[in-house]
Amino acid sequence: MxxxxxxxxxxxxxxxxxxxxxxxxxxxxxxxxxxxxxxxxxxxxxxxxxxxxxxxxxxxxxxxxSKEAIYKATLAHILEVWLAPLKTLDPGGEPARELAAYIRQKIEMSATFPEASRLFANEVMQGAPQILPILEGDLRRLVSEKSRVIQDWIDAGKMRQVDPVQLIFMIWATTQHYADFSIQIKALTGKDLSDPVFFEETENSITTLILNGVGLTAPGNDD
Amino acid sequence: MxxxxxxxxxxxxxxxxxxxxxxxxxxxxxxxxxxxxxxxxxxxxxxxxxxxxxxxxxxxxxxxxSKEAIYKATLAHILEVWLAPLKTLDPGGEPARELAAYIRQKIEMSATFPEASRLFANEVMQGAPQILPILEGDLRRLVSEKSRVIQDWIDAGKMRQVDPVQLIFMIWATTQHYADFSIQIKALTGKDLSDPVFFEETENSITTLILNGVGLTAPGNDD
Amino acid sequence: MxxxxxxxxxxxxxxxxxxxxxxxxxxxxxxxxxxxxxxxxxxxxxxxxxxxxxxxxxxxxxxxxSKEAIYKATLAHILEVWLAPLKTLDPGGEPARELAAYIRQKIEMSATFPEASRLFANEVMQGAPQILPILEGDLRRLVSEKSRVIQDWIDAGKMRQVDPVQLIFMIWATTQHYADFSIQIKALTGKDLSDPVFFEETENSITTLILNGVGLTAPGNDD
Amino acid sequence: MxxxxxxxxxxxxxxxxxxxxxxxxxxxxxxxxxxxxxxxxxxxxxxxxxxxxxxxxxxxxxxxxSKEAIYKATLAHILEVWLAPLKTLDPGGEPARELAAYIRQKIEMSATFPEASRLFANEVMQGAPQILPILEGDLRRLVSEKSRVIQDWIDAGKMRQVDPVQLIFMIWATTQHYADFSIQIKALTGKDLSDPVFFEETENSITTLILNGVGLTAPGNDD
DNA sequence: CATGAATGAGTTTTCATTCAT
DNA sequence: TATGAATGAAAACTCATTCAT
CATH class of the missing domain: 1.10.10.60 (Homeodomain-like)
Structure with missing residues (x-):
């Protein structure tokens, strides 16, 4: 933890x-x-x-x-699982497959643990009073490492030039949005990620947009 | 208002x-x-x-x-300006130029009024206790209308097939992320949108990704 | 203050x-x-x-x-008046008269403000968490100064050799005892300083003992 | 007990x-x-x-x-030893030797059991909620008895006229002061009774002052 | 318009004590 | 004997709100 x-x-x-x-x-x-x-x-x-x-x-x-102790423990409890997906990005894999898998995992997290997403968003929006050190430490290192992976793919001509860190941000933004703003999404569409059809649709939209956006083609969906 | x-x-x-x-x-x-x-x-x-x-x-x-009255007034005060950009999406314009302009406006809002963005995010994340009616009313109508515009572009073969509502969500998500999570972004990159270089970079990344993602090419940046 | x-x-x-x-x-x-x-x-x-x-x-x-703020203010409020008598010890006066006057003032304080005495005693007994700096600063300086006065009297042969600081402690101890332990005194004698006769008696006992103790004779009581 | x-x-x-x-x-x-x-x-x-x-x-x-039970037991545990010295005052002894011995014992108690002294002081200052009956009973009898002893010495012309009860109070006051106010004494002198030199000095000062005060001369210190 | 004074309802926290094992 | 788990009552704050001027 x-x-x-x-x-x-x-x-x-x-x-x-x-x-x-x-x-x-x-x-x-x-x-x-x-x-x-x-x-x-x-x-x-x-x-x-x-x-x-x-x-x-x-x-x-x-x-x-104390209340703060509960809060800290809750955050710690969540953080691990929340940041896990990024760790699975495999340098040896195919970019399209890897990114698609990462996006899918993130959306699944949003669907399964929307509360965790909102807690995390809340904490960060308040200035990350508790987790700033983690953001500046562990997370920063992780992002650096995975950015390197993406950059290697780019350098190998496997995908379009894009700032890898920004790409990660965009994946975070789009996927977490469906958890954090689910009330708004429900107000506008009547649906949320708990609806399997909407989930599928959302995953397709995001994956297609982002993969196309970086010059890749979505892999056949075989899971 | x-x-x-x-x-x-x-x-x-x-x-x-x-x-x-x-x-x-x-x-x-x-x-x-x-x-x-x-x-x-x-x-x-x-x-x-x-x-x-x-x-x-x-x-x-x-x-x-009352405190609640201040809060409501603050929300109302912000909402107008916060939702304004979408209104400018012009059915008669070129998709690439229109979307790029919209994205730029949204990023500018994130850069100029990050607090408004966070207030709005906060409100929605708490279940939109105050603005739910607006989300379900005015905003829903606005989104429907602009979705129609995008759908027309798609139907006219001007851009790739994509769910227009999801596209709007993705633009919101990516652009607002830079305001709402600015602390995290600063922790990871050392920068935020107040840095003009980072602003440019971010705008390019988002615009390129999204336009490419929907099969368009970024228009020459002439403003 | x-x-x-x-x-x-x-x-x-x-x-x-x-x-x-x-x-x-x-x-x-x-x-x-x-x-x-x-x-x-x-x-x-x-x-x-x-x-x-x-x-x-x-x-x-x-x-x-806060509670602590009230406590500090109460202490500060009292300290000034509590330490005042010592300041009146006059280097130019007759030792017997000066010491007798000081003792009388201290007993009067014990009679008039027994609560202040007990508050002070309490604070010191708990380790002087609030007033330690004052004890080590202002009070220490004051005691040094007045010890000098007494030492001068001793050097001038006007009174018996005695450690001036210890003398001061003994005056404090004996006079404050009647406030701090008034319940015990009442239990043992049935009286306390609010009884004018007992007050007189006490003043005489303390004054006589201490003056005799340092080789002086009590001055005629003319106030 | x-x-x-x-x-x-x-x-x-x-x-x-x-x-x-x-x-x-x-x-x-x-x-x-x-x-x-x-x-x-x-x-x-x-x-x-x-x-x-x-x-x-x-x-x-x-x-x-219960907490109160612990408190009572602690008080009882201490009281015996705390009041013991007075009991040793021997009617058959020489006043100077007896009083000096009593004073020494009291100072030794202050040096050895300062906590007991403070506990006792605390209890009395709070109004002696637990030990009032003892003060009014056992202790009162003991003080009466020993006052009689002192009064006999006075009546026999062995020492100066002084209220025996007040004399006892003054011995209590001066000796216990060094335990109860040890923090203050340390703040003013840098020393406390655990320092053998200061202990000696204090014992001499108190003994000399009190014995002189009642017209006696300190006995040779032969222990 | 403006503010100082006052309050009551709520919230966190502490702590002696009890319960079950 | 011994302890971990649980509790209720009290206590110190906090804060939106009201009152008086």
Whole structure:
């Protein structure tokens, strides 16, 4: 799990978590994700998180010593999975296939974990008070590395010249938009990514646009 | 100004606003935009808005009867300008030129009014409690209309087949991303849209990607 | 007033205090002295202070931003008057008269402001978290200066050799004891300093003991 | 042990304490003394006491049923030893030798158990909620008895006329001051009673002052 | 128009204590 | 004996809002 710098773990004493602890922590983090992503840090209340996690406020505070601690843990909990897809971009693969796969994964994340996406967006929009160090560290390194991969494809003439970092931004922007702005999208189209048809349609649109945009052709969709 | 349905105007008595009233309302709205966009609705405080507007809390509440009223007014104030670019999409123009112009306008908005973008994003991410009616009404109609324009271009063989609504989403997503996630972008690249070189670069990347993506070629950049 | 380092004043905005402000601050400080001296910092509650000051908790917090701020202000408020007597020790005076006067003043303080004495004792016993800098600075200088005065008297053969600082400590100890331990004294004697006879008796005992102790004779009591 | 009236003993079931029980009770009382003397009753927390005693909060509460019970036990634990010196004042001895010995014992207590002194001071300053009955009972009787001793010495012309009770107060005051106000003394002199030189100096100053004060001469220091 | 004073409802947090094992 | 889990009551704030001037 990606560390958010706080002073060590926030769980009672001993190293290993008991069954109950693990269960409760998990319940809390789920509830917290729901609450924080909907209301933001300030709008969320510990009481509601506790209620949603099915325990008393005091008991919740037995597991996480403060609202901020819950928030940090929630972010950390999410960050790993949220940034995972990019790591799979394989230098040895075909650009079209690799990019298409990456885009698909990102859209799937938006469909499956829209709350995580919104939590992340919220955090960044507030100035990334908690995760700025991670953005400037781990994420920056990861993006550099993957940009290199893309640049190599470009240098090998496999795709059109484009700033790789900007390309990554555009993939993030387009895919996450469907999670972060899902209310707007629903208001305008009546649909969201939970609708398989709309999901397909969206994936096609984004993939086609971006692959065409960088001079590639979408690979046959065989998964 | 786009109405947010609130109970009547929120200005004292008589119809016309005095010079000083108009000035103060404006100061408040500016301060409110800054505060709300940075902290979200719940995180913002009336006191800070008042301080930033250079007046007492009480006086601020003389102009706007409640925090929510300030928030609504700020949203309304912004919405008009925020949605304006799309209106300029001209059915009679060349697709490439029109889309490029639209994209440029959107990026310019992101560069000039990043706070407005974040306020809007925030509002939508919280479930659009205030502007949902507008999204479902005015905006939906506007998007329908402009989708028709794009569809006509497609039908006329001027550009590749693509769902026009999805295309609009992608333009929104990519352009707004540079405002909403500017902290992340700064953490990863060291730059933001206030840097003219980065602005140029970004505009080129987005425009090229999207135009290529829909089978068009970027028009000569002659402005 | 002796500053306790906190970040500036704790009163709203402008420099001068309004009539109401002055009155309320004063009511609060009185109530706070009573509460803090009886219960200590942790045992005191803002609510009780507010109640005793005749106002709502919120209103109290409008005047002092936190419990700690009230505590600091109370200490500062008291310190000046608490340390004043020592300053009157006059190098030009007769040792017996001067010391007797000092002792009398200290006992009077104990009789008049026993709460201040206990607050001070409490603060010091907790490790002087707030006033340590003052003890090490202003007070230390004052004690040095007055020790010099006493040493001069000793050097001039006017009184017996004694460590002047220790003498000061003993005067403090004996006089303040009657405030700080008044409950015990009452339990043992049935009296306290508010009883004029007991006051007289106490003053005589302390003065005689200390003056005799340093080889002086009590001056005729003519005030 | 001096009883504080609480509801029966606070130890589990059977009469005799097991080895481990005795040890734990002792650990708790030590930790409690440290905590209560530093923070006062309200400022102390059961958790910190437990931590300092090296056991869990729950386990501590197995030995003492409540925070107040720990506090009472700590006080009782201390009181005996704290009041012991006065009992040694021997009617048959020489006044100078007896008083000097008493003073020395009191200073030694201040040097050895400053925490006990502060705990006691704290309790009395809060109004002696727990020990008032003892003050009014056992202690009052003891003081009466010893006052009689002193009065007999006075009546026998062995020392100057002085109110014996007041003399006792002054001995208490001066000697305990070095424990209770040790922080202040350290701030003013850089020293405390743990420094043997300062201890000597202090003992001499107090003894000389008080003995001279009552018309006696300090006995040769032969221990 | 403007502000200082006041408040009540809510929110986080602390902590002694109880419960179950 | 011992401890981890859980809780309820209290306490310190925070803040939008109202009142009086």
């Amino acid at each position: 990606m560390s958010l710098g706080g002073q060590a773990s926030d769980t009672p004493k001993n190293g290993g978590l008991s069954r109950i602890q693990e269960r409760n922590r998990s319940l809390i983090l789920d509830a917290a994700l729901s609450e924080f992503s909907r209301k933001g840090f300030s709008g969320a209340t510990v009481e509601r998180i506790a209620a949603e996690a099915g325990m008393s406020k005091s008991n919740l505070l037995y597991y996480f010593s | 786009m109405s947010l349905g609130g109970q009547a105007s929120d200005t004292p008595k008589n119809g016309g606003l005095s010079r000083i009233q108009e000035r103060n309302r404006s100061l408040i709205l500016d301060a409110a935009l800054s505060e709300f966009s940075r902290k979200g609705f719940s995180g913002a405080t009336v006191e800070r808005i008042a301080a930033e507007a250079g007046m007492s809390k009480s006086n601020l509440l003389y102009y706007f009867s | 002796m500053s306790l380092g906190g970040q500036a004043s704790d009163t709203p905005k402008n420099g001068g205090l309004s009539r109401i402000q002055e009155r309320n601050r004063s009511l609060i400080l009185d109530a706070a002295l009573s509460e803090f001296s009886r219960k200590g910092f942790s045992g005191a509650t803002v609510e009780r202070i507010a109640a005793e000051a005749g106002m709502s908790k919120s209103n109290l917090l409008y005047y002092f931003s | 001096m009883s504080l009236g609480g509801q029966a003993s606070d130890t589990p079931k059977n009469g005799g304490l097991s080895r481990i029980q005795e040890r734990n009770r002792s650990l708790i009382l030590d930790a409690a003394l440290s905590e209560f003397s530093r923070k006062g009753f309200s400022g102390a927390t059961v958790e910190r006491i437990a931590a300092e005693a090296g056991m869990s909060k729950s386990n501590l509460l197995y030995y003492f049923s």
